[in-house]
Structure formats: structure tokens, C-alpha cells
Amino acid sequence: MAVNYIYPEQEIVRNYDRCIACRACERQCANEAHEYLPEQKKMTSDDAKCVSCHRCVSICPTRALKIVRTDHDFRKNGSWDKKNIYEVYKQAETGGVLLSSMGNPLDFPIYWDKILLNASQVTNPSIDPLREPMETRVFLGAKSQDVTRGADGKIIPKTTPQLELSLPVMFSAMSYGSISYNAHESLARAATELGIYYNTGEGGLHEDFYVYGANTIVQVASGRFGVHREYLDAAAGVEIKMGQGAKPGIGGHLPGKKVGADVSRTRMIPMGTDAISPAPHHDIYSIEDLRQLVFSLKEATAYKKPVIVKIAAVHNVAAIASGIARSGADIVSIDGFRGGTGAAPTRIRDNVGIPVEMALAAVDKRLRDEGIRDRVSVVAAGSIRNAADVVKAVALGADAVYIGTAALLALGCHLCRTCNVGKCNWGIATQQPDLVKRLNPDVGYRRLVNLMTAWKHEIEEMMGGMGINSIESLKGNRLMLRGVGLNEKELSILGIGHAGE
Amino acid sequence: MTEITEGRCRIPSGCAISGIFSRSGKRFSGEAVTDSISVMHERSNGLGGGFAAYGIYPEHKDRYALHLFHNDQDARQRCEAFIEDNFEVVAASTIPTSRVPAITGEPLIWRYFAVPRKDKIAAMHVDEREFVAQCTFDINKNFEGSFVFSSGKNMGVFKAVGYPEDVAAFYRLSDYEGYCFTAHGRYPTNTPGWWGGAHPFSLLDTTVVHNGEISSYDANRRSIEMYGYQCTLQTDTEVITYITDYLTRKKGLTYEEVCDVVAAPFWSEIKKMPEEQAELFKYYRTVFAPYLITGPFSVLVGFEGGMMALNDRLKLRSMVAATKDDMVYAASEEAAIRVIQPELDRIWAPSGGECVIARLYPDAMARLKEGKL
Numbered sequence: 001m002a003v004n005y006i007y008p009e010q011e012i013v014r015n016y017d018r019c020i021a022c023r024a025c026e027r028q029c030a031n032e033a034h035e036y037l038p039e040q041k042k043m044t045s046d047d048a049k050c051v052s053c054h055r056c057v058s059i060c061p062t063r064a065l066k067i068v069r070t071d072h073d074f075r076k077n078g079s080w081d082k083k084n085i086y087e088v089y090k091q092a093e094t095g096g097v098l099l100s101s102m103g104n105p106l107d108f109p110i111y112w113d114k115i116l117l118n119a120s121q122v123t124n125p126s127i128d129p130l131r132e133p134m135e136t137r138v139f140l141g142a143k144s145q146d147v148t149r150g151a152d153g154k155i156i157p158k159t160t161p162q163l164e165l166s167l168p169v170m171f172s173a174m175s176y177g178s179i180s181y182n183a184h185e186s187l188a189r190a191a192t193e194l195g196i197y198y199n200t201g202e203g204g205l206h207e208d209f210y211v212y213g214a215n216t217i218v219q220v221a222s223g224r225f226g227v228h229r230e231y232l233d234a235a236a237g238v239e240i241k242m243g244q245g246a247k248p249g250i251g252g253h254l255p256g257k258k259v260g261a262d263v264s265r266t267r268m269i270p271m272g273t274d275a276i277s278p279a280p281h282h283d284i285y286s287i288e289d290l291r292q293l294v295f296s297l298k299e300a301t302a303y304k305k306p307v308i309v310k311i312a313a314v315h316n317v318a319a320i321a322s323g324i325a326r327s328g329a330d331i332v333s334i335d336g337f338r339g340g341t342g343a344a345p346t347r348i349r350d351n352v353g354i355p356v357e358m359a360l361a362a363v364d365k366r367l368r369d370e371g372i373r374d375r376v377s378v379v380a381a382g383s384i385r386n387a388a389d390v391v392k393a394v395a396l397g398a399d400a401v402y403i404g405t406a407a408l409l410a411l412g413c414h415l416c417r418t419c420n421v422g423k424c425n426w427g428i429a430t431q432q433p434d435l436v437k438r439l440n441p442d443v444g445y446r447r448l449v450n451l452m453t454a455w456k457h458e459i460e461e462m463m464g465g466m467g468i469n470s471i472e473s474l475k476g477n478r479l480m481l482r483g484v485g486l487n488e489k490e491l492s493i494l495g496i497g498h499a500g501e
Numbered sequence: 502m503t504e505i506t507e508g509r510c511r512i513p514s515g516c517a518i519s520g521i522f523s524r525s526g527k528r529f530s531g532e533a534v535t536d537s538i539s540v541m542h543e544r545s546n547g548l549g550g551g552f553a554a555y556g557i558y559p560e561h562k563d564r565y566a567l568h569l570f571h572n573d574q575d576a577r578q579r580c581e582a583f584i585e586d587n588f589e590v591v592a593a594s595t596i597p598t599s600r601v602p603a604i605t606g607e608p609l610i611w612r613y614f615a616v617p618r619k620d621k622i623a624a625m626h627v628d629e630r631e632f633v634a635q636c637t638f639d640i641n642k643n644f645e646g647s648f649v650f651s652s653g654k655n656m657g658v659f660k661a662v663g664y665p666e667d668v669a670a671f672y673r674l675s676d677y678e679g680y681c682f683t684a685h686g687r688y689p690t691n692t693p694g695w696w697g698g699a700h701p702f703s704l705l706d707t708t709v710v711h712n713g714e715i716s717s718y719d720a721n722r723r724s725i726e727m728y729g730y731q732c733t734l735q736t737d738t739e740v741i742t743y744i745t746d747y748l749t750r751k752k753g754l755t756y757e758e759v760c761d762v763v764a765a766p767f768w769s770e771i772k773k774m775p776e777e778q779a780e781l782f783k784y785y786r787t788v789f790a791p792y793l794i795t796g797p798f799s800v801l802v803g804f805e806g807g808m809m810a811l812n813d814r815l816k817l818r819s820m821v822a823a824t825k826d827d828m829v830y831a832a833s834e835e836a837a838i839r840v841i842q843p844e845l846d847r848i849w850a851p852s853g854g855e856c857v858i859a860r861l862y863p864d865a866m867a868r869l870k871e872g873k874l
């Protein structure tokens with residue numbers, strides 16, 4: 001046997017006093033990490049196969065299992081930590097590009113956690129959301145303030161198409177293919193019940209889900225998978241995906257083994273073939289090309305649906321967003337470098353892009369400086385983790401946010417970050433029927449509704465504390481934010497004062 | 502030490518407001534409004550008082566009456582060069598004042614009746630009023646030591662650091678006669694010590710006196726600043742003034758419509774409205790969402806030929822309105838109205854978001870335009 005350089009990252013710890021050898025873990029682990037030893041009538045496990053998804057831990061009836069991070073380590077070295085060493089080993093062995101899933105896990109600053117919210121005291125009363133109306137409804141789309149009146153002098157209340165959200169949160173793009181049918185169904189049903197939107201991602205829309213069209217945003221990405229007339233017609237809005245926070249400048253790759261009959265039909269590609277989205281849209285090499293695609297899609301949908309342009313947060317994001325605002329798009333969505341993904345080259349995920357907090361602040365400011373902030377709505381995405389992040393994003397200037405990882409967590413995801421393997425034990429990032437059925441859409445959708453309902457209450461509490469009873473008065477209200485432990489430059493980019501100022 | 506003045510920081514304040522309006526265009530002196538506001542002495546703390554008076558300069562009705570504070574003669578000369586450059590100044594003088602022991606530290610207070618120069622307006626490609634507004638911003642932002650605190654026609658703002666009754670005596674408000682007066686007594690939680698920070702705040706003929714502290718301030722400010730306004734004072738009043746000016750002058754909304762935008766009804770109420778009306782409110786709340794004002798406020802907005810009183814939609818600040826014959830009154834407290842008019846035809850507390858608008862009767866409006874009020 002060849003020497004194995006890699007010691008597993010986690011260890012499966014089994015308490016044999018509790019284990020009754022029921023073999024449930026064995027059946028549940030798609031990675032086949034558990035095994036029953038018939039002679040000894042006991043369970044054993046292989047740490048190397050474990051991805052730390054906690055499926056076995058969660059279902060073990062006697063709580064005999066836990067997964068711990070290994071304490072096995074190298075001699076301490078400030079420059080060469082374990083991650084770097086192991087990556088070298090892996091590449092030396094395979095000669096390949098490293099792949100990862102989910103968002104950038106490295107120790108970069110999380111600005112949300114360095115921003116604090118205001119509350120009213122004395123001069124201005126706080127408002128009790130349990131007793132007074134507290135409004136979280138938002139509209140996404142261009143807001144032309146040119147008032148037109150009829151012959152009778154009355155205002156004609158006409159606006160360009162808008163997406164109406166009961167709270168400023170949407171489920172972000174996750175394609176059918178990268179996630180399962182049941183996951184999609186859960187998202188679609190939850191969005192419908194909540195009065196928000198979910199996003200198909202670039203994998204087309206399964207015909208079963210057309211009924212949720214009024215709460216669906218369909219995506220048009222560089223691979224153009226599953227894009228056709230009915231697809232556009234079914235949706236409430238159309239999103240052009242130019243980039244993704246987890247892998248700016250990189251396309252997508254759905255391995256052939258995830259392309260079964262259903263996915264193949266939905267994506268309009270042959271079964272078993274890899275679905276490759278090119279890095280750029282090959283009809284968009286500059287901003288005027290984008291404008292053409294925006295207007296082609298508007299033409300195709302009779303100017304009845306807002307067009308979203310989604311970009312990754314990169315260094316020049318403010319100027320790019322300004323260009324997008326002028327290209328006729330109704331909404332620009334900015335995906336920060338922590339944004340999740342089904343699969344991305346590790347180097348890209350961990351080293352490209354900028355934090356969404358900075359990107360959002362810069363975009364909002366640039367659009368205001370240019371006097372065009374009302375022409376587009378801004379959606380922030382990429383690791384919005386809780387209701388406070390939502391409130392802070394809105395106060396920085398976002399009209400709404402997209403959540404991806406948080407929604408998956410609600411469905412049971414345990415952030416094992418091996419979505420790319422396709423063996424998600426939670427029935428989310430997989431197409432294996434036996435695994436998919438582990439996610440019950442009736443339960444999944446309920447959990448999503450619960451999560452959003454909880455966040456809505458929390459958003460209302462925080463708004464009430466600030467004396468704000470309508471979310472529009474929070475949007476861009478940076479006076480409600482203060483930084484802690486941030487330097488002058490960070491504060492100036494975020495456009496907020498320091499605590500105590 | 503850096504002085505903590507308006508514009509460097511945000512200073513929350515509580516306040517008293519009062520307004521009197523004659524719909525038939527009877528001109529009356531500034532005494533009544535002084536009596537009214539001084540009843541509410543307890544609501545001020547001597548750190549700011551002021552008045553807006555409409556119809557007081559009929560002889561100059563077609564000229565902009567620019568009221569300015571100058572810190573010193575140098576500032577005045579620099580600023581006047583700019584004014585001369587952009588306006589034909591028909592009359593320039595100090596504003597008459599009386600010595601009042603309680604009022605100290607006064608700047609130079611000047612008044613210019615001026616007509617914008619046509620060629621300058623043409624060069625800027627804007628209309629006359631926008632030109633005057635831009636000149637005002639220019640001075641307030643770029644001319645250190647000078648501040649325009651009134652810039653409308655046939656109206657004027659008078660304000661200072663002090664209790665309102667002292668401010669009235671200082672400016673000899675009883676010498677002025679107009680068809681509308683509004684007044685303000687301020688209770689800032691901080692020491693502003695700067696005259697420009699007192700209310701009313703004004704732009705062209707729009708003036709605002711305000712009681713409250715709005716929680717939507719920065720959302721409102723950052724939106725209005727996109728459209729050529731510069732909030733240099735960081736006060737609620739300033740941003741409310743600009744919103745009113747923007748929505749009426751630039752977007753052509755009526756004052757009733759402005760109320761519907763800034764104190765829009767809750768969605769739960771909109772849902773109950775007839776469809777056409779609901780559509781309209783949905784439109785306001787979509788397109789003009791950045792101008793919704795939340796948090797406690799009661800405001801009196803003065804404008805040519807009219808006065809508007811408005812409360813926030815939860816009515817978190819007191820305000821009472823009343824009428825007697827052609828007179829309309831609005832004040833923070835009923836006592837402030839009763840003291841000047843014990844007999845009233847009607848007195849009521851407008852509900853949250855309900856606007857009360859008094860306008861000159863059409864014939865009075867016509868006379869105002871002719872300068873014959």
C-alpha cells in the first residue's frame with residue numbers, strides 16, 4: 001500500500017458503552033464511513049471517509065457518536081500550516097486543481113460583526129412591534145420619480161415592473177442539479193408562502209415548479225441551460241448571472257454523474273454529460289453587450305418583468321454596478337466573497353473577491369454620488385447569516401439580501417463542504433434518489449418558513465428599537481450604524497462612524 | 502477645542518411650534534404668534550427660537566429677500582461680492598434689531614432684496630428658483646462665516662439663539678405684518694450656540710418648524726442629496742425642508758400629496774382602501790419610499806399662500822389645530838392657541854399622518870400676487 005500523506009481532518013468518536021450496533025449509521029452514511037464487524041458484533045469506522053456532515057450523529061438513537069476535529073498536527077509553523085501542507089500533498093498526488101464547496105472559510109474579517117446598531121433613548125421613542133404596525137415590505141425594481149398625470153390632473157400610478165417582498169430577504173440562486181428536486185420544492189413552496197422569491201440558478205426550471213412561478217426568479221447564465229420561452233414566461237423576474245462571489249471570473253461545472261433524466265430534461269442537455277458554464281457569457285464582452293442582453297430579455301418578457309444582473313464583488317465593483325445601472329437593469333445583485341457554491345476551485349474561492357459589506361457600501365455610495373441610486377435596486381448576498389446581518393445590510397444601503405447557505409442550513413445542511421461530491425447525506429446537494437428522499441419537502445419548506453418568520457420578528461424588534469416602523473426608512477440609514485475596532489479607512493468605505501462618535 | 506456646532510454633529514431636540522394663518526389675507530403683526538409661542542416657554546430651553554413671516558415685504562414682492570448671518574465684515578464682503586455677481590441687489594441693509602439682554606453673541610444680520618441676473622441663470626441652464634436655491638447652497642457650503650437663512654419672496658425668517666419671545670423682541674417682530682406666521686422654540690439636548698441652527702429652516706419660500714426627532718433622517722438625507730441638495734446642518738428640519746421643496750417644486754406634487762408621501766398610511770390601512778386609492782398609495786410607497794419620514798414629528802410648513810401642519814403617522818408628538826372665521830391655528834398645545842383666540846369655531850387634534858392645510862382664498866391669492874394684500 002502506498003504511503004498516505006494525509007491524516008483525516010476529523011475523527012469519528014464512538015462511545016462503545018452506548019453503541020447498540022443498530023447499524024443505522026452504516027445505512028445513513030453515503031460515504032460508507034461506518035462498517036459492521038459481524039464476528040465481533042460491533043461497529044467500526046473509517047475517519048478518512050468521513051466528511052463531517054453529522055448525519056450519523058443526528059440519527060444515532062443512543063447518542064453514541066460525535067465527530068471531532070483531529071488534534072493530530074504538524075510541528076507548529078507560522079508559515080506552513082496544516083491546510084497548506086495538505087494541499088501540497090494532494091496536488092503532488094493528483095496533479096489537479098483543488099475543488100471546494102460552500103463559501104470562503106478562511107479567517108478574513110467579517111464586517112457585520114464589527115458593526116453595531118443604534119436604539120432610541122429619551123429624545124425619540126422606540127416602537128413596540130407587538131403593539132404598533134411594523135413594516136418590512138419592499139419593492140425591487142427601478143423607481144422613476146417622474147410623475148405623470150392624467151387629463152384630470154390625477155397622478156397615474158404607473159411604475160416599471162417591481163418585485164414585491166414581504167421582507168427584504170430572498171433565497172439565492174441554487175440550481176436544480178447542484179441541489180435536489182426536494183430542496184428546490186422546499187425553497188419554491190417557502191418563497192410562495194412567505195411572499196418572497198427563490199432563484200432557480202442556472203439549471204432551468206423543473207416543469208413541476210412552474211406553479212410557483214409568481215415567486216420564482218429564473219436565471220440566465222453563461223451556459224444558457226434550460227432557457228426558453230416558457231421558462232422566462234413562468235417567472236416573476238429574470239436574473240442574468242455575470243458572476244458569483246465564490247468564484248468570480250470562473251464558470252460552472254456540473255459533473256455528468258449529477259445529470260440524470262430529470263436534470264437532463266430541465267437543463268436541455270444529454271443525460272450524463274458534464275454541464276459546463278463558460279467563465280464569460282460569450283455574447284457579453286463589455287457593458288454595451290450586457291445592455292443588449294438586458295433588453296433582449298425585456299423584449300422577450302414584454303417589459304413586464306424586472307431584470308436582475310448578478311455580479312461578484314470584485315475590486316472595481318462600484319464602477320461595474322454603475323455601468324449595470326445604466327444598462328437598463330432594474331436590480332443589481334452583489335455577491336460577496338463568502339458566498340456559497342456547489343463547487344469552486346479552492347484557490348479562487350479563497351483568494352478572489354472582496355467582502356460584501358465593503359462592496360455594498362461602495363456601490364450604494366457610488367450610485368448615490370452619480371444620482372442614479374433610484375434607477376436600480378441593490379441586493380446584497382454572500383454570507384448573510386442572521387437577522388442582524390439583514391438589518392445592517394439594509395442600513396448600509398441594500399434594498400434586500402439573498403440568502404443561500406442559511407437557507408440550506410435550515411434544510412439540514414451541516415456545512416461539510418463536500419457538495420461537489422454529490423453524496424449529500426442530507427438530501428440537498430445530491431441527485432441520488434435514496435439520498436434525495438431524506439429531505440422531506442413538507443418538513444423542509446416549513447423549516448424555511450419558520451426561519452424567515454423568526455428573522456422577520458427580529459428585524460421588527462431591531463427596527464422598533466431604532467424608532468423606525470417602515471423598512472424604507474432604514475434603507476441607507478447609515479447613521480444607525482457604528483463600527484467597533486475598525487480603522488479610519490474601513491469606516492470611511494463603510495460610510496459609518498465609530499462607536500462613541 | 503473644536504466647537505460642537507450644527508453640521509458637525511447631530512443634535513436631537515424637543516420643541517414647541519405654533520402657526521397662525523389668515524385665509525382671507527388679513528395682515529396682522531408678529532405679536533400674536535409671539536404670545537402664542539411664549540405660552541410654551543417650558544418646551545424651549547433658550548437655545549433657539551425663530552419665526553417665519555409671510556406677506557411682509559409687499560413692496561418687494563418680486564425680489565428675493567435674502568437674509569444672511571455674517572460672522573464678520575470680511576465674511577460679509579466676500580459673500581456680498583458673490584451675491585452682487587449673481588444678483589442685482591436693489592436694497593441691502595442690516596435687519597433692524599433691538600438690544601435684548603438675553604440675546605448675545607449676535608452675528609452681522611443682513612437683508613438683501615435681490616433679483617437674479619438673467620445671464621447667470623441662462624448660463625446655469627436652470628430656472629430662476631433653482632438658480633436661487635443653488636446660490637444659497639453655494640454660500641452656505643463654500644462661504645465660511647456667511648449663512649443664508651431666508652431666501653424667498655415676500656417672506657422672511659427671523660431666528661436666533663434664545664427663547665422665542667426674546668428672539669421676537671430682538672427682531673422687533675411686532676413691526677412686521679403678514680398673513681401667516683410660524684414660530685419655533687427649541688429644546689436641543691446639546692449646546693449648539695449657533696444661530697443658523699435655530700428654526701425655521703428654509704429654502705426659497707418653503708419654511709419648516711419642527712418638533713421631534715426623525716428616525717429616518719439619514720435615509721432621507723442620503724436620498725435627497727442625490728438631487729442637488731446639501732444637508733450641511735444635519736438637522737431634521739433641514740432635510741424635511743428639502744424633501745418638501747423637491748416634491749413640490751421639482752416633482753410637481755401638491756402639499757396634500759406631499760403629506761401622503763412623507764406620512765404615508767400603513768400597508769394595513771392601504772389594504773382597506775378602494776382599489777384606485779390603494780394603487781396610488783402603493784405608487785407613493787414604491788417610488789417615493791426614500792421620503793417616508795418615521796419617528797416622532799410635528800411640523801408646520803409655510804409656503805407662498807399656504808401653511809401645512811402634519812404629524813407623524815403614529816402621532817408621537819402633540820399638535821392641535823383650530824379655526825376661527827378665516828383664521829387657522831396650529832400649535833403643540835391647545836393653550837398656545839387659546840391664549841390668542843379663546844373663542845374658536847373648531848379645535849381638534851389632527852390624527853397621525855392627517856395633514857391640515859390652510860390656503861389663501863382665491864381672491865386673496867390674486868391680491869397677494871399683485872402685491873395688494
Ligand code: SF4
Nearest residue numbers: 029050051053054056
Ligand atoms: S460522513 Fe457524515 S454520516 Fe458519514 S460518518 Fe461522517 S458524519 Fe457520519
Ligand code: SF4
Nearest residue numbers: 413414416417419424
Ligand atoms: S449541502 Fe450537503 S453536501 Fe453540501 S455542505 Fe451541506 S450537508 Fe454538506
